Amino acid sequence: MRRSAEGSDTRAIRRKKSKAPRQSNGRSGCRIWQPERLPYNLQAGIMIVSDTIAAISTPPGEGAIALVRVSGANSIQIADKIFRGKEKPSRFASHVQHLGEIFSAEDQLIDQVVLSVHRAPASYTGEDLVEISCHGGMLVCAKVLEACLRAGARAARPGEFTERAFLNGKMDLTQAEAVIDLIRARTDLALRSATEQLEGRLGDQIRKIRDELIGLLAHINASIDFPEEDIAPDEGETLCARLDSVREQICALLATADQGRVLREGVRVVIYGATNAGKSSLLNRLLGYDRVIVSDTHGTTRDTIEETVNLEGVPVRLLDTAGLRASESELESEGIARTEKSLQLADLRLHIADRSAPKPAHFNGQVGDSHEILVLNKSDLPEDSDWKNFAALRISCVTGEGLPELQKEILTLIRQQNLRPESIVAINTRHRDCLRRALESCDLARAALCQGLSSEYVAVDLDKALHAVGEVIGVVDVEQILDSVFSQFCIGK
Numbered sequence: 463m464r465r466s467a468e469g470s471d472t473r474a475i476r477r478k479k480s481k482a483p484r485q486s487n488g489r490s491g492c493r494i495w496q497p498e499r500l501p502y503n504l505q506a507g508i509m510i511v512s513d514t515i516a517a518i519s520t521p522p523g524e525g526a527i528a529l530v531r532v533s534g535a536n537s538i539q540i541a542d543k544i545f546r547g548k549e550k551p552s553r554f555a556s557h558v559q560h561l562g563e564i565f566s567a568e569d570q571l572i573d574q575v576v577l578s579v580h581r582a583p584a585s586y587t588g589e590d591l592v593e594i595s596c597h598g599g600m601l602v603c604a605k606v607l608e609a610c611l612r613a614g615a616r617a618a619r620p621g622e623f624t625e626r627a628f629l630n631g632k633m634d635l636t637q638a639e640a641v642i643d644l645i646r647a648r649t650d651l652a653l654r655s656a657t658e659q660l661e662g663r664l665g666d667q668i669r670k671i672r673d674e675l676i677g678l679l680a681h682i683n684a685s686i687d688f689p690e691e692d693i694a695p696d697e698g699e700t701l702c703a704r705l706d707s708v709r710e711q712i713c714a715l716l717a718t719a720d721q722g723r724v725l726r727e728g729v730r731v732v733i734y735g736a737t738n739a740g741k742s743s744l745l746n747r748l749l750g751y752d753r754v755i756v757s758d759t760h761g762t763t764r765d766t767i768e769e770t771v772n773l774e775g776v777p778v779r780l781l782d783t784a785g786l787r788a789s790e791s792e793l794e795s796e797g798i799a800r801t802e803k804s805l806q807l808a809d810l811r812l813h814i815a816d817r818s819a820p821k822p823a824h825f826n827g828q829v830g831d832s833h834e835i836l837v838l839n840k841s842d843l844p845e846d847s848d849w850k851n852f853a854a855l856r857i858s859c860v861t862g863e864g865l866p867e868l869q870k871e872i873l874t875l876i877r878q879q880n881l882r883p884e885s886i887v888a889i890n891t892r893h894r895d896c897l898r899r900a901l902e903s904c905d906l907a908r909a910a911l912c913q914g915l916s917s918e919y920v921a922v923d924l925d926k927a928l929h930a931v932g933e934v935i936g937v938v939d940v941e942q943i944l945d946s947v948f949s950q951f952c953i954g955k
């Protein structure tokens with residue numbers, strides 16, 4: 463990637479490229495459709511000179527090793543300036559580690575390190591890249607980074623290394639997003655799903671849909687450009703069938719959105735009920751350690767507290783909430799308001815009550831819907847007569863009785879709601895937004911086809927669908943997508 467002679471940055475160049483006027487075939491209102499122009503892949507053929515960036519790629523804190531990465535046209539030159547060993551880094555073979563020392567601009571020894579040069583294009587970013595493994599002290603790696611910056615690098619923004627990998631055609635956007643998923647994965651399935659996405663499985667499916675849309679659009683545009691060559695009568699039906707196949711593929715991907723959310727964020731399970739029922743005790747029990755304060759004072763928990771557990775491979779986000787009761791306290795009322803908000807966003811609710819105490823006023827004993835489980839806690843204590851013959855799962859957070867049954871019930875409801883991640887390809891919220899728009903445009907195109915509207919109408923909608931599908935893998939000029947994707951990364955990735 464290079465900065466242009468005029469000094470404009472990569473995004474400006476991308477913008478310029480996408481706004482290039484479309485060619486016309488000379489007839490007004492008609493344009494020649496050129497397949498190679500439609501998917502204006504930004505990654506292709508752009509000569510841009512990049513500046514050189516550097517960052518600490520390992521998390522802050524003490525460890526055996528820390529990694530400083532430098533990427534860009536001058537990275538090897540910078541390594542030559544700060545590294546002393548048997549040879550200069552510019553003479554190193556690519557991808558081979560060398561022992562040496564890093565010196566500061568004041569010629570002071572900073573650390574003994576292992577340095578490797580990864581020459582373009584065979585590097586993570588697709589540019590010349592240098593990796594310096596130093597000792598894992600906060601100050602040591604900060605000084606190594608400073609040496610790189612003083613030698614001419616610029617501090618990288620979060621996600622900038624992966625953004626460069628995307629811009630240099632090393633990966634599509636879904637693969638770049640998979641890097642974050644991989645880092646954040648909390649279950650085996652989430653990890654497998656992220657690995658598959660990184661390998662390009664989702665990208666391949668999207669490319670297939672795009673190719674089919676491009677084929678359809680080519681057909682429609684041919685009929686616009688050459689109206690004298692009649693399209694056979696059954697053509698409309700064939701086009702509809704092809705469009706239906708595209709729609710089915712989009713719908714199949716859209717159906718994985720909930721599972722994708724669960725894989726990435728977990729199923730939201732909210733524990734709620736009267737004060738002192740044992741909500742916090744249940745959270746601690748399910749977590750296996752004392753995360754939340756438990757006491758017999760009513761109204762102990764004032765805020766929502768969230769922790770994730772792995773229930774048979776399903777990441778479950780457990781939320782402990784402030785107990786429900788009429789309260790004069792402003793603080794407690796705010797806590798109860800938060801409980802109500804959490805309940806609105808819950809995938810599953812655990813309504814818990816103390817069976818050794820009378821039924822609370824708000825407890826009508828009805829299960830709200832299939833998203834709720836009624837739980838009677840404190841089964842180790844004598845039951846209050848209010849609960850006689852009351853159908854609910856009985857547990858004890860003290861003895862652990864009934865907890866395996868509760869976990870089983872939680873998993874059953876998750877499965878019933880199709881929230882249990884089974885699919886390896888599972889889209890995220892951004893993909894869902896793009897695909898929903900694509901589906902909408904396909905529907906409009908189909909309606910236009912069925913109504914026998916002029917081909918131009920169909921073409922406009924198909925073009926929109928193609929654009930929306932392209933956004934998923936990043937083959938259109940949508941700068942805000944890049945920002946929203948890469949801003950989630952940590953610095954150094």
Ligand SMILES: Nc1nc2c(ncn2[C@@H]2O[C@H](COP(=O)(O)OP(=O)(O)OP(=O)(O)O)[C@@H](O)[C@H]2O)c(=O)[nH]1
Nearest residue numbers: 737738739740741742743757761762763785840859
């Ligand atoms: N005997 C018995 N006591 C329990 C059980 N579960 C919780 N407790 C006790 O009940 C009291 C309240 O427990 P918490 O977990 O703090 O209840 P909570 O619902 O979070 O209460 P708030 O935060 O005030 O709304 C504590 O003294 C717990 O030790 C149980 O299964 N059996």
Ligand SMILES: [Mg+2]
Nearest residue numbers: 741742762763
């Ligand atoms: Mg509590």
